[in-house]
Structures are given as C-alpha cells and as structure tokens.
Amino acid sequence: MPLALCRVAIDTYRENVAYLHRECDLYRAEGFQALSKVEVRANGQRILATLNVVDDTAIVGHTQLGLSEDAFVLLGVEEGHPVSVSQAEPPVSIPALRRKIAGERLTRKDLREIVHDIAELRYSKIELTAFVVACELGELDREEIFFLSDAMARVGRRLDWHEHPVVDKHCIGGIPGNRTSMLVVPIVAAHGLLCPKTSSRAITSPSGTADTMEVLAKVELPFDELGKLVRTHRGCMAWGGTSELSPADDVLIAVERPLSIDSPGQMVASILSKKVAAGSTHLLLDIPVGPHAKVRSMPEARRLRKLFEFVASRMGLVLDVVITDGSQPIGRGIGPVLEARDVMQVLTNHPDAPMDLRLKSLRLAGRMLEFDPDIRGGDGFGIARDILDSGRALEKMQAIIRAQGEKPFDLEKPELAPHQFEVLAPEAGVVNAIDNLRLARIARLAGAPKARGAGVDLLARIGDRVEQGQPLYRVHAAYRSERSFAHQCSERDSGYGIGQADEINRMNVEF
Amino acid sequence: MPLALCRVAIDTYRENVAYLHRECDLYRAEGFQALSKVEVRANGQRILATLNVVDDTAIVGHTQLGLSEDAFVLLGVEEGHPVSVSQAEPPVSIPALRRKIAGERLTRKDLREIVHDIAELRYSKIELTAFVVACELGELDREEIFFLSDAMARVGRRLDWHEHPVVDKHCIGGIPGNRTSMLVVPIVAAHGLLCPKTSSRAITSPSGTADTMEVLAKVELPFDELGKLVRTHRGCMAWGGTSELSPADDVLIAVERPLSIDSPGQMVASILSKKVAAGSTHLLLDIPVGPHAKVRSMPEARRLRKLFEFVASRMGLVLDVVITDGSQPIGRGIGPVLEARDVMQVLTNHPDAPMDLRLKSLRLAGRMLEFDPDIRGGDGFGIARDILDSGRALEKMQAIIRAQGEKPFDLEKPELAPHQFEVLAPEAGVVNAIDNLRLARIARLAGAPKARGAGVDLLARIGDRVEQGQPLYRVHAAYRSERSFAHQCSERDSGYGIGQADEINRMNVEF
Structure with missing residues (x-):
C-alpha cells in the first residue's frame, strides 16, 4: 500500500531524512528502527534516507511519507505522488567504511564507492562522521589521499576550458x-x-x-x-555552482566543521x-x-x-x-x-x-x-x-x-558599521605578536561577515613602536549588543603582544 | 527578545534538537550555522541542542523555538513559555574528544566529563559518532575502558539492595x-x-x-x-527503567547500532x-x-x-x-x-x-x-x-x-504465526553446521519479534543424521508477504550444512 509523498521543510543539511508517523501502518508492520536506512521509490527513482519517527500529523499524516528538503529534491516527484518505502540494503560502500573503522587501508575502488555514496547523499550523518573520524585516526596514507581526491574530483561536474594553462x-x-x-x-x-x-x-x-x-x-x-x-x-x-564541482566535499564539510x-x-x-x-x-x-x-x-x-x-x-x-x-x-x-x-x-x-x-x-x-x-x-x-x-x-x-553586476562602493567613504571602539596599548613598547584567531573572533563578534561593515581595522602591526594609550585597532559593530560582545572579548585578551623589539619571533619563510 | 517554546514531535533519538524558522529575526541576527550548538534557557534551566533550520511555520513559527521530544522533556517547561537562545559554548568535554580523535590516551577525568555530557544529551549525533569511532580506532586501552565503564556506572541512578551477594x-x-x-x-x-x-x-x-x-x-x-x-x-x-541505569549507554548504542x-x-x-x-x-x-x-x-x-x-x-x-x-x-x-x-x-x-x-x-x-x-x-x-x-x-x-502481570499462554497450543513452510534437507547426511546469523535473519524476516508467534522452529541439530527431503526447520510467518521474504532468504541459503559426521568442527569449550 503506497504512501503519499509530502515535503517536510526542515533543512537536514546534506542528509536525506524520511519521516513516518509512529502510528503509520507501514511503520508498525515493517519493524523499522529509528535512524535505520530506508529506500524510497517513486516513478522509477529511488533514494536512500535515514528514518525519523514523528508523533504529529501536522508534520506527516498516517498515510504519508515525509522527505526533508534535500531528499525531496533528489527524488524529484511532486507532493502527493504515491511512494513506496522499504528497509534498505545499506549503501554498497558500507563494508569499505567498516574496514576503515577497523583500521585497514582502502583501495582505489573502495574510495570511489564511498565518495560516490557520499555525493549521492546515501550516507547518514552517523556514517559520514564515522568516515571522517576513521580517516583522521586511521591515518590515510598518501596513496589513499590521492584515491580520495581523485574520486572526489570525478563525481559531479568537471569543467574543460579547452586551453592550457588554466x-x-x-x-x-x-x-x-x-x-x-x-x-x-x-x-x-x-x-x-x-x-x-x-x-x-x-x-x-x-x-x-x-x-x-x-x-x-x-x-x-x-x-x-x-x-x-x-x-x-x-x-x-x-x-x-561550486557545489556541483566535487559535491562530496560539501557533504563532508558539513560534519568536519562541527568537529x-x-x-x-x-x-x-x-x-x-x-x-x-x-x-x-x-x-x-x-x-x-x-x-x-x-x-x-x-x-x-x-x-x-x-x-x-x-x-x-x-x-x-x-x-x-x-x-x-x-x-x-x-x-x-x-x-x-x-x-x-x-x-x-x-x-x-x-x-x-x-x-x-x-x-x-x-x-x-x-x-x-x-x-x-x-x-x-x-x-x-x-x-x-x-x-x-x-x-x-x-x-x-x-x-x-x-x-x-556592480554594486555602489565609495572608496573614500566605505559604509562601516556605526558602533565603534578602539583598543589601546596598555603600555609603551613594540608590537611583537598579533593573534590571528583572537582578532578573527573579535571581528565575528562585532558582526562580520553578516554585517558587511563590521570588523576590525588594524592601526598597528608587528614591529611598530607604540606609546601607552595609542590605539592598536578599531572595532566596528553593527549593533550595540555586538559592540559589547566584541568589547568584552577584547578586554579579556586584546590579541596584541607588546614588548621589546628583539622579542619578535619572525618566521624564516619565502615571503 | 524571547521566543515562545513549542514542542516538535519528532523522535530525534537521543539528540537534543532545537528548531528555528529561517525567517526568525533571532536566527538572522545571530548568524547561527546549521547544526551548530545552541543553549536554550528558561526558568533557570539550560540545555544544549543542535540547531535545525525550518522553512515551514506549521512546524515552528517566526517567533517560536521548537524543541524535539527529548529536549522538550529535559528542559521541563510548558509550551508557550518564553525561552531564550544563544550560541552555546561547546560541551566541556569537547577538548578531550578532540584529543581522542587525535589518537591520544584519555584520563579518568576526561572520560568522566565525556560520559557526563553524553548522558545529559549535550553531544550531537556527529560528536557521539566521533567519540565511538575514535574509541574504536584509537583503541581504548584497558585502563581507559575501566575509566569509561566506571564513569558510565556513576551517571544516572545507582541501586543499592543492602545485601550481599546480589x-x-x-x-x-x-x-x-x-x-x-x-x-x-x-x-x-x-x-x-x-x-x-x-x-x-x-x-x-x-x-x-x-x-x-x-x-x-x-x-x-x-x-x-x-x-x-x-x-x-x-x-x-x-x-x-533501565535507561535510568547507565543512561550514557543507551545514548551510545543509538550510534553504535547503525554502524x-x-x-x-x-x-x-x-x-x-x-x-x-x-x-x-x-x-x-x-x-x-x-x-x-x-x-x-x-x-x-x-x-x-x-x-x-x-x-x-x-x-x-x-x-x-x-x-x-x-x-x-x-x-x-x-x-x-x-x-x-x-x-x-x-x-x-x-x-x-x-x-x-x-x-x-x-x-x-x-x-x-x-x-x-x-x-x-x-x-x-x-x-x-x-x-x-x-x-x-x-x-x-x-x-x-x-x-x-500474567498473560494467557497455552503450552500445548502456543499461538504460532499462521503462514508456515518447512525447509528440507537437499540430500542425506549429517548436519555439520548451523549458521546462527542466517537463522536469526530468517526469523526476523518472518516477523519476529514484532509478530510474537513468528520465527523458526528447529527440527534438526548439529550431529543429527537426516534423509533427503527430511525437514530441517519450520518457519512461522505472520503475513503472506513475510512468509515469502523468509522463504526467498532460506532458498538462497538455508543456513544448514550437511555432510559427513567427521566434518563437524566442535569447539573445545567449557560447556
């Protein structure tokens, strides 16, 4: 007995999720498990999705199957269309994933299968995370990194500009x-x-x-x-359109970032x-x-x-x-x-x-x-x-x-966020360190990049001599509350080190 | 500006999930990321949750904050109650998790913090999976396994029967x-x-x-x-009530099982x-x-x-x-x-x-x-x-x-599922192997444990001599379709090995 497809407007962030009502006959008959993999079929199309159980008919009715945004688009049939659902065989690359979790080396074929399944959103968040962590801890060797990179470049679109060099x-x-x-x-x-x-x-x-x-x-x-x-x-x-190039990359980033x-x-x-x-x-x-x-x-x-x-x-x-x-x-x-x-x-x-x-x-x-x-x-x-x-x-x-498509921009009067404050040198000396992470954090707290005009304007750089009370940088915040977050953060640690010139620890780099 | 709490009846299976509408002012102002951690506060209570973005006001309105079942219960305030939401600091044990992902050994304190955060549902599915896989691949040594077991026993309820032995x-x-x-x-x-x-x-x-x-x-x-x-x-x-004993265990199982x-x-x-x-x-x-x-x-x-x-x-x-x-x-x-x-x-x-x-x-x-x-x-x-x-x-x-609480049960006439078939010996010989996994799979396909009367009844065991066509086992299925699934599975491989008596490979075990 087919169910009617409905769209569940939750952004599951690159995970196909299927929603069934707990009282749905099919759910009860099939003995599905929460978070188990199901196969959804309609019109000759089939996708894999992770099952979520719902107790509210405002989300899915007893005779409906819900699909998250990503999954709905991937299946490509209209709301109300009959769909059938069954326990899915796991994605073909799961045995390879298990071997990586067990610490084994993967072959070119293994990594092609894994990347293909990832790009097609056949992996759940749990499986994706397992892959990412297993690669991290199981230490991909350089051959495996090549296999992975090559497989990632091969799924999705690939441009050819018909000239050389590009x-x-x-x-x-x-x-x-x-x-x-x-x-x-x-x-x-x-x-x-x-x-x-x-x-x-x-x-x-x-x-x-x-x-x-x-x-x-x-x-x-x-x-x-x-x-x-x-x-x-x-x-x-x-x-x-970059998500059409190496689409597996975007899916992997969705779990790499939170970790x-x-x-x-x-x-x-x-x-x-x-x-x-x-x-x-x-x-x-x-x-x-x-x-x-x-x-x-x-x-x-x-x-x-x-x-x-x-x-x-x-x-x-x-x-x-x-x-x-x-x-x-x-x-x-x-x-x-x-x-x-x-x-x-x-x-x-x-x-x-x-x-x-x-x-x-x-x-x-x-x-x-x-x-x-x-x-x-x-x-x-x-x-x-x-x-x-x-x-x-x-x-x-x-x-x-x-x-x-040009936008108006006045170089002499750029539109900076209105709530400002300056961070001053606590003592005289030479700037000998600037903490990139700290300044990035202060700029984000001030509202960047959402507020385009927010951020940090540096007024002194490593090697500069500064007097006590001289401004080191100016912070532009979009709102009073963001100004205050950024201010608190800079008070705890301004991100600037001030000392003597000979304490500057320069890297011996190309440039 | 506080939002009004609403309950989103999706079983997120031991993950606290918070739902915000994409058009909600707060979502736009705070620059939240999908899947980022938020802290939800109300009435002096605070919980951590993973953020999901919603595009349908039937699920959450523009001025509401939705919580999944687990999270709603944990926060313990009524629907409509004002709640505030902010970017959360990650759970305290995340640095320890990162160290495990990097392959380091964890201390007793690390594992206590991790287990505590897990039991309180402060980990997302991604973080949980990362922990499970990191433990698998990073090879917990036996001291770490003790720390983990001990920490798990200490969170949640602990019974004392006031006698010895139990x-x-x-x-x-x-x-x-x-x-x-x-x-x-x-x-x-x-x-x-x-x-x-x-x-x-x-x-x-x-x-x-x-x-x-x-x-x-x-x-x-x-x-x-x-x-x-x-x-x-x-x-x-x-x-x-077992979920009150070692509650972290149930949370971990939710990701161990699919993997x-x-x-x-x-x-x-x-x-x-x-x-x-x-x-x-x-x-x-x-x-x-x-x-x-x-x-x-x-x-x-x-x-x-x-x-x-x-x-x-x-x-x-x-x-x-x-x-x-x-x-x-x-x-x-x-x-x-x-x-x-x-x-x-x-x-x-x-x-x-x-x-x-x-x-x-x-x-x-x-x-x-x-x-x-x-x-x-x-x-x-x-x-x-x-x-x-x-x-x-x-x-x-x-x-x-x-x-x-007794239930009626007739030992002479147990209520077995009605759709039966028998699997027969393809040749004469001695049963020398029975594949546990195969028979378990056939029993599940026949409907067990959901259909109480479904399953497999063994009629021959290892060491038994069987004639060609003699029944090896009988399958009881609740529905015709399940009978057919189980039948197909047993046709592909019955799970029984038949050969000569001297091929029986007995384990030299205690009993």
Whole structure:
C-alpha cells in the first residue's frame, strides 16, 4: 500500500531524512528502527534516507511519507505522488567504511564507492562522521589521499576550458584580511592567463573572498553564466555552482566543521578535488606559517607541501607551493567592507594602500604569471608590478565587477558599521605578536561577515613602536549588543603582544 | 527578545534538537550555522541542542523555538513559555574528544566529563559518532575502558539492595534461542539469592529476553514497582527503567547500532556499567564461541575474558566467565512464542523439552549458585537440578509471572504465526553446521519479534543424521508477504550444512 509523498521543510543539511508517523501502518508492520536506512521509490527513482519517527500529523499524516528538503529534491516527484518505502540494503560502500573503522587501508575502488555514496547523499550523518573520524585516526596514507581526491574530483561536474594553462591560486586559510585573490586574479587575467577562480564564503572566519567581493559586485551567478564570463574576461571572483564541482566535499564539510577536523588528508582532498574539477591545470598554493596560523612550524609546512605535491602530481595538476609569513593579519581591514577598501586602495595605487597586501599579492601573482611558458623564471614579479602600477589590473577588476553586476562602493567613504571602539596599548613598547584567531573572533563578534561593515581595522602591526594609550585597532559593530560582545572579548585578551623589539619571533619563510 | 517554546514531535533519538524558522529575526541576527550548538534557557534551566533550520511555520513559527521530544522533556517547561537562545559554548568535554580523535590516551577525568555530557544529551549525533569511532580506532586501552565503564556506572541512578551477594548473569549475545536467563533466574531466586535481572528487547536479533518474557507476563514495569517485586520474589525478568541505569549507554548504542560497532571496549563498558549501576555484586558472564557467533575462536574469547576480568575487578564486581558452545542455536524455537514454549517445557519437565537449553541453564545456574558462600565449589549443578526437577523453579517462575502481570499462554497450543513452510534437507547426511546469523535473519524476516508467534522452529541439530527431503526447520510467518521474504532468504541459503559426521568442527569449550 503506497504512501503519499509530502515535503517536510526542515533543512537536514546534506542528509536525506524520511519521516513516518509512529502510528503509520507501514511503520508498525515493517519493524523499522529509528535512524535505520530506508529506500524510497517513486516513478522509477529511488533514494536512500535515514528514518525519523514523528508523533504529529501536522508534520506527516498516517498515510504519508515525509522527505526533508534535500531528499525531496533528489527524488524529484511532486507532493502527493504515491511512494513506496522499504528497509534498505545499506549503501554498497558500507563494508569499505567498516574496514576503515577497523583500521585497514582502502583501495582505489573502495574510495570511489564511498565518495560516490557520499555525493549521492546515501550516507547518514552517523556514517559520514564515522568516515571522517576513521580517516583522521586511521591515518590515510598518501596513496589513499590521492584515491580520495581523485574520486572526489570525478563525481559531479568537471569543467574543460579547452586551453592550457588554466591557472588558479588557493590559500589554506587562517590569516584574517588575506584578500590577495582579489588582486592576483585581475593581474593574472589582465596578462591573459585564464583564471576561473571560484571563491568561498566565510565558514568560521570573519570574511571569505566571496563575502568581500560581494561588497563590490554580485557573486551568486548561475554556473553557465560564470563560464561565459570567465571566457570573456579571463577571470572572475564569484561563488555559485561550486557545489556541483566535487559535491562530496560539501557533504563532508558539513560534519568536519562541527568537529573542527581539518586534517592534512581532508584538506588536500578538499582543495585539489575542487581545483581539478574546475578544470585548473596549474595551481599556486599559499601555506601561511605562524604561531597563530593553521600551520605553526616550518617542518609542518614542509610535510604538508610534500603531501600536496605528491597528490597533485598523481592527479596531473602542476603545483607550485609558497610558504608565507602567517604571523599577523594581511592588510589592515578584517571584515567584508574593510577588506574591500584595502583591495581597492591597492588596485588604485592609493597612498594609504596597505603595503603588505600589495607586496604579497604581487609576489603571488608573479609566481602565477610564471606558469606562462613565455615568462622567464624570476620575471613574474616585475610584470605583475607593471600590470598593477599601470592601472591595467584596476581596469580588469572593473570589467569583472561590471560583468558580475556592480554594486555602489565609495572608496573614500566605505559604509562601516556605526558602533565603534578602539583598543589601546596598555603600555609603551613594540608590537611583537598579533593573534590571528583572537582578532578573527573579535571581528565575528562585532558582526562580520553578516554585517558587511563590521570588523576590525588594524592601526598597528608587528614591529611598530607604540606609546601607552595609542590605539592598536578599531572595532566596528553593527549593533550595540555586538559592540559589547566584541568589547568584552577584547578586554579579556586584546590579541596584541607588546614588548621589546628583539622579542619578535619572525618566521624564516619565502615571503 | 524571547521566543515562545513549542514542542516538535519528532523522535530525534537521543539528540537534543532545537528548531528555528529561517525567517526568525533571532536566527538572522545571530548568524547561527546549521547544526551548530545552541543553549536554550528558561526558568533557570539550560540545555544544549543542535540547531535545525525550518522553512515551514506549521512546524515552528517566526517567533517560536521548537524543541524535539527529548529536549522538550529535559528542559521541563510548558509550551508557550518564553525561552531564550544563544550560541552555546561547546560541551566541556569537547577538548578531550578532540584529543581522542587525535589518537591520544584519555584520563579518568576526561572520560568522566565525556560520559557526563553524553548522558545529559549535550553531544550531537556527529560528536557521539566521533567519540565511538575514535574509541574504536584509537583503541581504548584497558585502563581507559575501566575509566569509561566506571564513569558510565556513576551517571544516572545507582541501586543499592543492602545485601550481599546480589547476583546477575549476562550473555554477550549472538546465539538465537539462547533464553537461559528465564530458567536461571527462577532457579537462583528459588534458592534465595537476590537476582534483579533487567532484560532487554531485541535490537538486531529475533527476540530479546524481554520480548520472550512478554509472551508470559507484562515486562514494562515502573522502576519503583520493579524494586519492590525483586525484594519480595528475589528476582524478576522485566524491562523498564533501565535507561535510568547507565543512561550514557543507551545514548551510545543509538550510534553504535547503525554502524554495527561492537568492539570489546564498548561491550565491556556497556555490560559492566549497567550491572554495577543495577547494584549487582556478582556476575556470571556467558561468552559463546562458534564459527557464526560474535566470538569466533578460543584465543579471541580468552582475550575478551581477560579484559572483562580486569575491568570488573577494578570496579569491585566479582566476575565468573564461562566460555560456551556457540556453534548452533540453543533450544528449538527462535522467536518470542517459540522460545517461551521451550522455556516452559524445560520448567515443567515436559518430555519434549529441549535438552540443550535445560543443560546449559543448569550449568549456568549452578555456577551462579556457587556465588553463595555456603555452597561448595562443584555442588551448584546438582542443587540447580534439584530445584528444577522438584518444580520449585516452576513455582518461582509462576510467582514472578503473577507479580509482573500474567498473560494467557497455552503450552500445548502456543499461538504460532499462521503462514508456515518447512525447509528440507537437499540430500542425506549429517548436519555439520548451523549458521546462527542466517537463522536469526530468517526469523526476523518472518516477523519476529514484532509478530510474537513468528520465527523458526528447529527440527534438526548439529550431529543429527537426516534423509533427503527430511525437514530441517519450520518457519512461522505472520503475513503472506513475510512468509515469502523468509522463504526467498532460506532458498538462497538455508543456513544448514550437511555432510559427513567427521566434518563437524566442535569447539573445545567449557560447556
């Protein structure tokens, strides 16, 4: 006896959930277990879902089967359509998952099956978490990380730009204000290299490239429009459609984030699978190192570089890794509007432009330009600087902004959040440390990235001499309550260390 | 601005879930993440919950906060009551969980904090799964297993019977029909030992002791009534209130079951924490070994025994382990009514009583009787047999049945499910193997334990000579469709091996 399909408008966040009423005949007859896997069939379509039991007919009636948003869309039939439900065989890759939980090494086939099931939302949150933790603890070796990355790149869409090279850059993250992409992409695209950069929104940081770019232009563009735009302008800074590239990645992130799992294996697979699926042939990877960065020592950074190099090479991706100074934020602003101001100051060669952001962006752009076979090793930096100083990078940026959909932005009067306060130096001395995580937290408490104009504006940097009472940074908050949260947080620990110049512990990095 | 509490009648299965409408001002203002942890406060009470986002005002309105059943009960305020919600600090034990995920050893304090948070439903399904898998892969050492078991026994209620010894028995499971508890408890209680056995329902098996006992008597009794009953009759076979004993165990099982995780560490902690919380001082543990049992070899059984012994001794529990023959089901029936028939046949000294069930029960009861300081080692078996043969065990059973609430049961005409078929020997020979898992699966497909009269009735056992076409077992199904499922399963593989007598591979076990 079929049930009638109904939609249960709960966002189960990349888990297919089916809802049955506890008094439903089928539920009682089949002896289903809560959280067990069921197969839902209609119109020749079939999906797997995790069963939830409901005691309220306002959610599902006795003769209905409810599906969560994700599952409803995946099944693709209308509300009221008859559906049948049965105990499901577990997803085919579950034996492989069990072997990983038992500490065994997985084969290429195992990881393909697992990734395929994950991308099709056949895993429950419990199974997903088990996979993520088993990979973390069972220590994927580098071959397994390659198998995983390769499998992730193969499910979902895969772009082919029909030219060579297709370049991209990526930073492993953790450094507030580090908006180099918004300078590197215009420079590289102005030179003529194809650079289809898909940007992400902030997950735990005060702003992602997509959030900052959104101050200047629309970023949510349909997949196909994005492709046309990139072909015309040689680059873009947009968000959208990325979930069709390496879709398993987004599903895994949904459980990695709440657990703060960010292991080397997961990071490599996540980054490289997206880049390969996006059709990139060359990638410049930025690994910042610093006492409050994701990577805290040079030996750790080198190990991570080797791992990226091994997997990229197996995937046929040309990879250049730079290890950079992650001891403090890059640029002055932390938060969408403040960062957009920094970027536009650099692009317009404004006298107040933050030099560290300019310099780092030029160095990265220079290395990327050298992916062009016609550019001699060592010449990239000079060419990048010429493109920036001559205004060609600004011109390219303006073209991309117009193509994505321009938004009003006044560089001289950016719209900052109204509730401000300054954090002052408690004593005279030299700034010898800035805690990236602390400042990111203060910027988030102030309302970033949700409130575009909220964030932190740095007024002193490592190595600067400050007098007692001199402002170290200014916080912009959208609401009085957020100002007070941010203020309390900065009172407990401002994130700044002040001492003597010789206490500065600089990393010996490339740049 | 507080929201109004509403109850969302979804059984989230031991996870506190809070529901906010996507258009709720608070959701938008706070920048909550899907699946993030929130703290819900009302009336001085506070609980942690995982946030789900809803797009339907029939589930929660724009000015409401919904709580899942578990969470609603835990918070303990009425619908409509104002509640406030904020981003929650993660549970205090999360740093310890992270360390376990990173492969570190946990301290006693770490495990106390983790178990406390789990029992209070402060963990999301993702965090719970991470803990379970990390323990599996990170290999809890035996000290950590003791810390875990001890912590689990300490949260929730803990019974004190104010006498000594308080005895119990437990089987690690996996052997269909193995209903020895329903014989051992009346024998031991008839002798006068206090035996407060809490029984469980089937999780993945065709019947648990509580399901079989429920054919004869009510088993769902309030916690306090159970205590009185045990004091009067020296024993019981009931289910109920056990979730108040070692409550973290039930929460962990909710994620272990879908992953089929049944590691030695989890098994030891689960069993011993419940027994200690139930006030037992002495435990007899049955570890069946066989090619299709949970434990498949003697070395494995011995390792498991040592682990149980180590942890029990650290917890102050006297433990006697017996390793028994698990090469085939015990008794004839598999399924609630069929097993109840077997048990009552043994208790009434019926000529058809299955001798293997009688013998195993007497041996177990004998070993338990020897927990009595007044009984000489080796005398237990004879005393148990006297109690059974004299009818004193039956008398005790009847008293317990009446005390729990008698149900009508006709031993000569048990109510078996109507749709039957027999599985026949495909050739002449000697039965040399019976696959426990296969027969359990067939019994479940036939409808057990939901359909009380469904299951499998064994007509031949290992060592029996059979002719071609002679029935090996009979299947009773509640519905025609279930008969057909069970039939298909038995056609693919009957679960019986037939060959020569010398191919029988007997385990060299205690009994």
